[in-house]
Amino acid sequence: MSENIYYWxxxxxxxxxxxxxxxxxxxVAESFKHETDNYKQKLVYSLLETVKNNxxxxxxxxxxxxxxxxxxxxxxxxxxxxxxxxxxxxxAFVNFAYSIIIGIMSTYSxxxxxx
Amino acid sequence: xxxQKLNITQQQSIRLEFTGNWFIDAGILGFTxxxxxxxxxxxxxxxxxxxxxxxxxxxxxxxFGYIYDHLLQQLEKIKTPYKEEIKNNMHKIKExxxxxxxxxxxxxxxxxxxxxxxIDLLAKEIWIERKVAAIDKDVEKFEKKIKExxxxxxxxxxxxxxxxLKEIKAKKGKTSKKSIFDVEEQNQVKEKLKDLRQYLSKxxxxxxxxxxKDNFFRIPISNEFFTNFLMFNSSCGYKEQRDGFKDLIxxxxxxxxxxxxxxxxxxxxxxxxxxxxNITYTKTSTETLKHRLRYLFVYLLCFTYAFENFEDMEHVFxxxxxxxxxxxxxxxxxxxxxxxxxxxxxxxxxxxWKQIIDLLVEYKSSWSLxxxxxxxxxxLSNKEQEGIEYIxxxxxxxxxxxxxxxRENLNHNIQSKSKNFERNTSWLLEEFIKGESLYPxxxxxxxxxxxxEAKLNYYASLTSLIVEANILNFRFKNIQNKKVALxxxxxxxxxxxxxxxxxxxxxxxxxxxSIIKQISKDKEIKExxxxxxxxxLKARNKNLFLNILLKNLNERKELCSNDNLNNWIFNKIxxxxxxxxxxxxxxxxxxxxx
Numbered sequence: 001m002s003e004n005i006y007y008w009x010x011x012x013x014x015x016x017x018x019x020x021x022x023x024x025x026x027x028v029a030e031s032f033k034h035e036t037d038n039y040k041q042k043l044v045y046s047l048l049e050t051v052k053n054n055x056x057x058x059x060x061x062x063x064x065x066x067x068x069x070x071x072x073x074x075x076x077x078x079x080x081x082x083x084x085x086x087x088x089x090x091x092a093f094v095n096f097a098y099s100i101i102i103g104i105m106s107t108y109s110x111x112x113x114x115x
Numbered sequence: 116x117x118x119q120k121l122n123i124t125q126q127q128s129i130r131l132e133f134t135g136n137w138f139i140d141a142g143i144l145g146f147t148x149x150x151x152x153x154x155x156x157x158x159x160x161x162x163x164x165x166x167x168x169x170x171x172x173x174x175x176x177x178x179f180g181y182i183y184d185h186l187l188q189q190l191e192k193i194k195t196p197y198k199e200e201i202k203n204n205m206h207k208i209k210e211x212x213x214x215x216x217x218x219x220x221x222x223x224x225x226x227x228x229x230x231x232x233x234i235d236l237l238a239k240e241i242w243i244e245r246k247v248a249a250i251d252k253d254v255e256k257f258e259k260k261i262k263e264x265x266x267x268x269x270x271x272x273x274x275x276x277x278x279x280l281k282e283i284k285a286k287k288g289k290t291s292k293k294s295i296f297d298v299e300e301q302n303q304v305k306e307k308l309k310d311l312r313q314y315l316s317k318x319x320x321x322x323x324x325x326x327x328k329d330n331f332f333r334i335p336i337s338n339e340f341f342t343n344f345l346m347f348n349s350s351c352g353y354k355e356q357r358d359g360f361k362d363l364i365x366x367x368x369x370x371x372x373x374x375x376x377x378x379x380x381x382x383x384x385x386x387x388x389x390x391x392x393n394i395t396y397t398k399t400s401t402e403t404l405k406h407r408l409r410y411l412f413v414y415l416l417c418f419t420y421a422f423e424n425f426e427d428m429e430h431v432f433x434x435x436x437x438x439x440x441x442x443x444x445x446x447x448x449x450x451x452x453x454x455x456x457x458x459x460x461x462x463x464x465x466x467x468w469k470q471i472i473d474l475l476v477e478y479k480s481s482w483s484l485x486x487x488x489x490x491x492x493x494x495l496s497n498k499e500q501e502g503i504e505y506i507x508x509x510x511x512x513x514x515x516x517x518x519x520x521x522r523e524n525l526n527h528n529i530q531s532k533s534k535n536f537e538r539n540t541s542w543l544l545e546e547f548i549k550g551e552s553l554y555p556x557x558x559x560x561x562x563x564x565x566x567x568e569a570k571l572n573y574y575a576s577l578t579s580l581i582v583e584a585n586i587l588n589f590r591f592k593n594i595q596n597k598k599v600a601l602x603x604x605x606x607x608x609x610x611x612x613x614x615x616x617x618x619x620x621x622x623x624x625x626x627x628x629s630i631i632k633q634i635s636k637d638k639e640i641k642e643x644x645x646x647x648x649x650x651x652l653k654a655r656n657k658n659l660f661l662n663i664l665l666k667n668l669n670e671r672k673e674l675c676s677n678d679n680l681n682n683w684i685f686n687k688i689x690x691x692x693x694x695x696x697x698x699x700x701x702x703x704x705x706x707x708x709x
Binding site (some may be wrong): 109 | 657658659661662665666668669672673674675676677678679681682684685689690692
């Protein structure tokens with residue numbers, strides 16, 4: 001069952017799944033804020049490439065590899081992903097994936113901040 | 116006290132008011148327009164007249180005014196050297212009618228009879244000129260008709276007329292010119308024609324009731340719209356015309372079967388009973404309407420007066436559910452059409468909309484939420500019905516237009532087609548009122564800007580996109596949130612909040628989306644990105660659009676982490692599944708602006 005290769009994917013019957021994308025984005029931003037810009041830029045490029053091809057497996061493979069650092073502050077993001085991720089139709093995946101990507105991008109240094 | 120109250124109630128009930136049925140209302144407005152045209156009364160004056168002397172208005176002023184105006188129209192079509200003279204005489208007759216009608220009358224029939232005497236005078240000269248024209252056209256045919264009348268009535272006057280005709284024929288035959296009006300200046304012909312006019316005048320003045328049954332004597336009124344209706348029917352004689360008119364005002368269904376139903380004979384917008392027997396509406400008896408609208412057919416007869424005629428091309432009528440408002444707009448329209456050159460229907464519409472918008476602004480919200488329609492037709496006759504359009508102005512659009520800032524920004528012509536096209540611009544306001552989507556227009560406009568074929572109209576484009584996006588969101592929210600139902604208390608208030616949302620969004624989005632300009636200092640790079648984004652947007656591919664956008668942004672770290680831009684892209688494009696296209700286009704637009 002290659003579809004279930006990632007252990008945290010879950011099937012939610014016919015129940016409508018709504019994802020709080022803002023919470024997801026914030027969790028991503030919080031988790032990545034201590035990483036270096038160069039590292040994040042490269043990560044964003046790789047992620048963008050997978051979303052472009054709607055390659056959900058590859059997207060999560062890269063993402064999970066990036067956050068698989070128990071000593072760092074990724075626990076919140078893990079919880080979010082665990083709660084929200086499902087096999088998604090392309091439209092939902094696009095919104096989901098870009099929320100994560102733009103969350104990472106928001107942590108680059110030098111940007112104007114709203115207080 | 117109670118008597119006074121009753122009087123006020125009675126007054127209310129006979130005042131002119133719209134009924135809610137548009138073609139009856141068009142008639143009521145037409146009636147108002149006719150009275151204004153002939154007697155110069157405002158709506159208020161007319162209402163006062165109706166309250167104080169209702170019978171005189173419907174049995175006196177109306178029939179006189181109606182025929183007076185129709186005859187004036189006929190006069191314009193007749194070829195005669197006496198046009199001005201006849202017009203002056205008609206004016207004098209009108210003045211004398213005004214004196215007569217101010218007398219006291221014992222019954223409505225008396226008013227009608229006194230009025231008809233004046234109508235008789237009005238019609239005489241035009242009738243004579245029409246007969247002269249008929250002789251000019253076909254003397255033989257005319258002679259034959261006179262011979263028939265002579266055989267029937269055995270009167271000397273017909274014989275004299277016949278002799279006169281023979282002489283005219285002989286004189287006319289000697290000249291090379293065809294029309295007797297052309298040879299009228301020659302003395303001999305002039306004399307004969309003078310005699311002819313006198314004979315005809317006597318015929319008209321001395322016609323008996325028996326003679327008046329013949330359609331030889333008929334008031335020369337015709338109307339494409341009412342071809343076969345009562346007095347307009349060409350086979351109908353003078354007496355029948357008079358009786359028919361009286362029955363029409365009386366709403367006398369017993370005498371006239373035609374007054375018992377509402378169908379195509381009365382109004383070309385309705386189906387005919389014989390052609391559409393399955394439509395129950397055609398079988399509606401007018402009996403029930405009689406109690407509510409005593410003068411229904413008077414109004415229906417004035418139907419065409421509700422429409423403004425533009426250069427014989429289009430007939431346009433603006434309809435709202437309020438008589439005064441409709442009257443004002445149509446009046447403005449009439450006034451304005453004289454001021455501008457109206458060559459094509461596009462201009463007509465612009466003028467129409469402009470008037471509506473001006474008045475909407477003047478009246479503010481009180482009427483803007485009413486239903487409004489524009490009804491237009493090119494040709495309406497028994498056989499042909501051409502170019503009929505009903506255009507409604509949705510309440511939502513009307514309320515948004517009340518905002519000065521939004522309206523001004525939409526009031527622009529924007530180039531949406533290549534210059535090779537004859538009509539390459541779209542008037543945003545018009546498209547908006549018609550309920551058309553503005554997004555495709557702005558998309559084409561920006562495409563042209565990128566191809567250097569047009570100059571960017573930034574604020575008009577920005578407002579269009581934001582207005583459209585917010586309407587889409589508003590509708591989506593209403594579907595999602597079932598509490599906001601059509602009949603809920605806050606239904607109308609929600610429009611107000613929508614306007615605020617639009618204004619807030621203009622402020623937020625214009626700033627946030629403009630940050631994208633900093634993506635590069637090089638104009639060419641920005642245009643390249645804009646082109647790539649536009650092709651993704653054209654393909655409606657949100658994934659590709661975001662991919663191109665974020666890849667390009669990723670090189671400018673400080674832009675990516677700019678809270679305003681970052682949050683805006685997230686809120687307006689990524690999580691927005693209803694109107695992300697409009698906001699995406701906003702980004703492209705900013706890249707084009709340089």
